Amino acid sequence: MGRHWLTSDLPELPDLPIRPVLGEIADTLTAHGSAVLVAPPGTGKTTLVPLALDGRVVVAEPRRLAARAAAARMASLLGEPVGQTVGYSVRGDRKTSKNTRIEVVTSGLLVRRLQHDPELAGVGTVLLDECHERHLDADLLLALLLDARAGLRPDLKLLATSATVAADRLAQLLGDAPVIRVEARTFPVDIAHIPAVRRERVENTVARAIRQALSEVDGDVLAFLPGVAEIRRCAALLGNDVDVLPLHGRLTTTAQDDALRPGARRRVVLSTAIAESSLTVPGVRAVVDSGLSRVSRVDHRRGLSGLATVRVSAAVADQRAGRAGREAPGRVYRCWPAHEHSTLPRYPEPEIRTADLTRLALELACWGVPDGSGLGWWDAPPPGALDAGRTVLRALGALDDSGSATDRGRRMANLGLHPRLARALLDGAAAVGARQAASVVALLDDDRSNSGVELAVRDADPPEVRRLAAMVDDPPTRKASDPALVVALAYPERLARRRSPGSPLYLMAGGTAVELPPGSGLADAEWLAVAIADREPGRTHGRIRLAVRADEELAIKAAASLLTWEDDVRWDGDVVANRLRKLGAITLSSKPLHDREAIRQALTDGLRTEGxxxxxxxxxxxxxxxxxxxxxxxxxxxxxxxxxxxxxxxxxxxxxxxxxxxxxxxxxxxxxxxxxxxxxxxxxxLAPDRLEVPSGSRVRVDYSGSEPALPVKVQEVFGWTETPRLADGRVPIVLHLLSPAGRPTAVTGDLASFWRTGYPQVRSELRGRYPKHRWPEDPMTARPARR
Structure with missing residues (x-):
């Protein structure tokens, strides 16, 4: 079908499952312009396919570590150093040359490159690797590439790879692209379940499973934990009989490479989700799976965002297990009960549904489609989250009133940081100097490097600080060094003031209450610039994860746009009428307000509330x-x-x-x-207050019940044969006839009937008790009397 890659100058490639279909892949791309490759980890799709494609190839990886590892593997197959035929570009690190034909980049970096060069001049094929992971940058990249291909580059070939079989939607997006499937040649993997015991922390369960794996299985152990903190604690629990190596995206290049190379002794590699796919960790015969992963989550209502620990999906659990059977029979130890496996979600939740979309909103604005309409999305961004992101961008000066990117917004996007951090770097450099601003931003971009709640600039990564500092202007005269100012520039709505003296509770400018954990060293701070806060399910307020001391002057300087004067006139058990100077939800000062109309409304509200x-x-x-x-x-x-x-x-x-x-x-x-x-x-x-009765007394009518009533002594109504009526005769009054002592004796609405049938019994019962009062036999003709 045209091209035959085996006739090229490529050396002999490894005999991996992908190899027999390399020609089919190339021919399919030539014929259709797009294709979907479904192949599990270990089949060679990441490293062999790019080598078999003609022209200049760009491979997009969701993670920096995977990008560098893939480039290194391909270069080694060619017998060349990285940077010749195969190179890579990731944030802060690049190895390419004029001879580079295959370049491995991160998805986010390719988005930026596409923004500057929508035609991707000179690129023949883009390979989108590990699409099933559904990272936010990868989903955005796919949408932008499809848009560019529909307009400027109809000849651009797109190859999307996935390790799961859920490829139908992906093929549809690529224009009903052909789907090529490759099965992995894997060895059998036994499954054992080692659930946590009562109140056992995840790192303890994983350490216990690792010890069992070392005693039962030969070879290295790969353990998956949710995050860096758990990796550190788990490593501390293991002994010195094996080499314990961490593997996560924030390690140095050397440390990452160490984890990916075989060692002289048995190794235990403690990894985050970074090793689920794309990477091969050689020598692994056992996998320990915590069953947990850390993902981005945002609470738009409370203005809190961060990383949440969630259960992995069944697809991810299967990928992790497959790592144990790549080179020989292996075993996976799952740290959850066997009966819970069926309750796992089928696939991981796409990041676009749950993450903070501020950066996505800026990229869309730079692309010229602020609301993302018209783009081909795997899952379209939720409108509410996208609106929240645009609101933040307008506050940062990155968008104009029409939603288009401003010059400042484009400069922020070019920094390759979250827009909040880009703002902190740009404005912070002008206020405290480029180096100081870069040190704080480097920490905020990697909160896991900080050892406690209080932000410590000394923990910043020097190479990253130098890289960030080089991207912004450094003022000739530096002002006072204050990390709180840089934090507040990034998160002005998270400036927080203590609610009351001695309290651990703070109110953030955004209106959310947050609590400072004990032992933080910040307990005496009146003001805090909060970098990270989250809220656990069921708690009424958030928890401060990372913060630095601040003061009111700094807060006003960093968050001037949040300063307002507000008239606070309301009913709170009494009238409250004050003029408030506020920083968002935080009251800075108060003075009495004399607004006559507003006070009248507050009093009316009080009457409505309290009656x-x-x-x-x-x-x-x-x-x-x-x-x-x-x-x-x-x-x-x-x-x-x-x-x-x-x-x-x-x-x-x-x-x-x-x-x-x-x-x-x-x-x-x-x-x-x-x-x-x-x-x-x-x-x-119509409704008389009193009625005159036959005795001459004027008796008050009782209107409190459902019917008007007239309480009167029997002796005062002798001779009264017709029941009086009210409201123009509409309603008869109910007579409550009383004894001489004022006690009820009878109730009637028909006086004539009462004299005939009821009075004889009353007379019989009461005349002996009240002998001094008259009890005539014929009350209808008797003379009434008051006494």
Whole structure:
């Protein structure tokens, strides 16, 4: 089908599973322009395929260590040093020459190169390695390459590789690209489960499994732990009988290379997820898998972001296990119960769904598509997270009002740092000098190098500091050296002030409460510039991971854009009325505020919150409200409701300023403001306050119940045969007939019926008890009496 790579000047390549299909891969790319290669780790897809492709090839790796290792392996196959035919470029390190045909780069670096040269002039093929890992930079790179290929470079060949079989969506994105599958020739791997015992830390479980592996399996042991801290603690638990070598992305090049070379003694390699794929660790016969990985997470609501420890997916667990069977039969020791394996997620969560998207938002703005629309995404960035990223960028001056990248934003992007750190480096260099700013930024970019909660500039990596310092201008006259200023420039909303004297709780300018862990050495600090804070599930506030002392003057200088004057007028058990000077959510100063209208609203809010009982209510006022409520209930229009909401609408607080002033306002006067004129002229007629009874007494009507009631002694209503009615005869009054001592004897709404049937029993029961009172046989003709 055209090209035959075996006729080239390449030396004999290793007999790896990928070798028989190298010609097919090259021919497929020539015919279709794109392809997906599905091949497990160890098949040679990373190192043999680029050598078999014509023209200039760029290989994109998700990690720096994998990029350097892949270049070194390919160069050794050619019998050349790195930098000749095969070279690499990663952040802070590059080995290429004019003879370099195959260049291995990190995904993030290729994004930057693509931004400057969308045509990728001179490049014939881009190989996107380990796409299944779904790193944020790799997903973005794929989207930008597809966009460039659709417009400027239709001839650019794209080859995407994946170690898992979930390649259908990837092939679709590449234009229904052909999928080439290669099976690995692996040795059998036994699986053993060594779960943690009660409250055992992960490094202790892994160390226990490593000791068992060393006693049961010959060869080296590769152990996967979630992060650098766990690697350090696990190494301290192991003895000196074997060489214990860490392997993670922040090691020096020499230390990383040591972990990838066979040793004279048995080795235990303690690795993060970096060794899951792309890399081959020779001599490994046993794998110990903690079952955990550390991934980026962000809490947009609280403004907290960082690394979270999560369970690995089943696909990742299988990849890790496969490391034990690359060269000979092996064994994997999984540090979780066997029955839990089926509960693992199938594939890892794409980073684009959970990570901070501020840097992605800046790259999209530089590409000219701020919202990412129109690009071919494996998974599109969540709109909320992308909006949050753009909000940060506008605050940093990286975006204009239209969402386009400013000149400052493009300069920040060119630094290859997170936009927050780029801002800290640019503005920090002008304030404290390039070297000092670079030292702090180097630490913030690698928080794991810091030994405690308090940021220590002495821990910064010197080569990285020199590299960063060289990228920015150094002012001729340096100002005071203050690492807190640089931290605050990166994270102005994380400036924090102690909530109360002696308290470990701080309030960040972004509004989130965070706690300082004991023994940090910062317990007496009034202000902190917080670099890293996170929040554990179930906790109400965050936890400070990395911070440095600050003060109010520094906070105002670093976060001037967060300074505001705010009128705080509200009801909090009483009227609060102050003018506040604030740094975000932090109150710097307060003075009384005299805003008449705002205070009136606060008093109204107080009445709504605590009820109209705050007004002055006497018995007459309560009865007036009850009488009007009665008329609204039985007649309706025009008689209005007198519930709290209706009364609140007509309350006039006048000159009141405090809660105590409300008690001077008559509740009855508020009710009477709702009287409907001219109908109100009949108020006393329709709902009389008192009724005259046959004895001549004027008895007060009780409107507090569901029906109006008249409590009156029996002797006072002798001769009264018709039950009185209210509201133009609509409602009969209920008579509560009392004994001479004022105790209830009967309740009736039909007086005539009561005289006939009820009174004889009452007379029989009470005339012996009250012999001095009259108890006539015929009450309907008897003369009423008050006494």
């Amino acid at each position: 109209l009982g705050l007004l002055r209510w006497d018995a007459d006022g309560l009865r007036t409200r009850e009488r009007m409520a009665f008329l609204h209930r039985v007649i309706g229009d025009p008689w209005p409701a007198v519930d709290d909401e209706s009364l609140l609408a007509v309350v006039d607080v006048g000159d009141a300023r405090r809660k105590v002033d409300l008690a001077r306002i008559s509740g009855e006067q508020v009710v009477r403001r709702l009287l409907p004129w001219p109908a109100a002229a009949r108020f006393d007629e």
